[in-house]
Amino acid sequence: MMQLPVLDETAVQIIATIVKFLVVLVGVLHIPPVMIWVERRVPALMQRRRGPNRVGFFKWRLWGLLQTLADAVKLIFKEESVPGSAYKGFFHLAPLIGLLPTLLFVSAIPFGPAIEIGGWKIPLSVIELDIGLLFILAVTGVGVYGVTLAGWASNGKFSLLGSLRASAQMISYEIPLGLSLIPLVLIYGSLNLQQLILAQSSVWKWGIFLSPISFLIFLICMFAETNRAPFDLSEGESELVAGFHTEYGSAKFALFFLGEYVAMFALSCLCSVLFFGGWQIPFVAHEQLVSLTGSVNIAALCGVMALLLKAAFFMWLYVWVRWTLPRFRYDQLMKIGWKFLLPLGLANVCVTALVLAALA
């Protein structure tokens, strides 16, 4: 019989990281099809239409759920066209450059408390970082390049204008986004996302109650950072055809959508982590859950479900807002970012610091 090699801590963590990475990657790939389905059926409900409801197996129509599968197959097998005047290398690289930071973002999210397998403690985030929050800010900062390069490399009017709009918007809203996180770091005293979750031990210590203005700013920036309505000026159909991805087709177009939905999911998770107690189930302490279910792993799984449910609410909010609010004008967008959110964020930081100093 073959002797199993003895595993040490490093080897276990490396294997665990690879497995976690694959799970997250495959999981994340399933978000866009489901979200696109939601984004067709929900507005149909809101506007008393039917939405796609035909594609299915024989007589089972599954509420049109297979429509997105058909769309994905179509996108992958479509012929790809590259504009003759495009900068070829960057044109092909841009969708990947756009996707990579969002995947890194998702891998920094702690999806639950640590699980135990064979005596090894395995944290439920792909990369566990003590500077998790800074890492996420850095990664979102780099996320602008995909959009910028796509527009520039397509070498067309609509693409360039769309990408200029998108990158100006993302740079502008990154600043209030960062400012909205500082009060939370001040209150909870950590940059580690897992520590931030543990600090929100009861519902009344959640970020939304301790720092509601931060939540407001974060929520607005969440929409702006992902270029979603009402901030979707970068692709304003009526003026720019489709903005930065006008010239893209087939699988590369699909990659941009993947990037957008993954970014939405990542920000939804981050919002739940920072303001809604992350994987903690309201009014049920984690220790209680462990003793109730009798297993650390089952309790951790419940935590993961709680986080995903909270994130799902924000994904729903994205769709809800998109089909409710009209698009901003560009000067309004810039005014909100620089003249409203930035001063509000600065004031919020100062007031929080003063209150904390007074309480200390």
Added chain:
Amino acid sequence: MVEVWFFYFFAAIAVVASLGVILLRNPVAAAMLLVVTLCALAAEYVLLGAEFSAAIQVLVYAGAIVILFTFVIMMLNLGQEEVGQLAGFSKWALLLFMLGGAGVILIQRLSMGALPPGVPGGAASDNTYEVGMALFTKYLWPFELASLLILLALIASVVIARKPTFPSRDA
């Protein structure tokens, strides 16, 4: 030992990418390689146990400053031809300059003798704390003065960027 190989790996990336930054004619490609260089340097910081500096490096340089470079390049829409004309000096002068610089560093390094053994960085969780403590106690005045300097630069750039104001006709 693994760390040493990672160090050489990222160092090689940084050197090759930064050569690309100064040698390539295409301005956007040069800017992108600058991002690669900065990220490789950030990876080196992580290997040295300075995670905070690494995150700030990517956040500020790669995420903000180079984006503004690319923005300007795109706004002016510099093609490859225009930049070719800008680079007026010969590659040999550049090579000589680089070799000279490398020589100076080498001579300085050799004249120093053996370096003292490196001080191991603090535990990763203390990283942010240590930086904060250093900035707000020992280096408080330099820190505050530097921020004042940056504020001045900010105001100056706003003044320069504003349209020149002419005395209005009513006055």
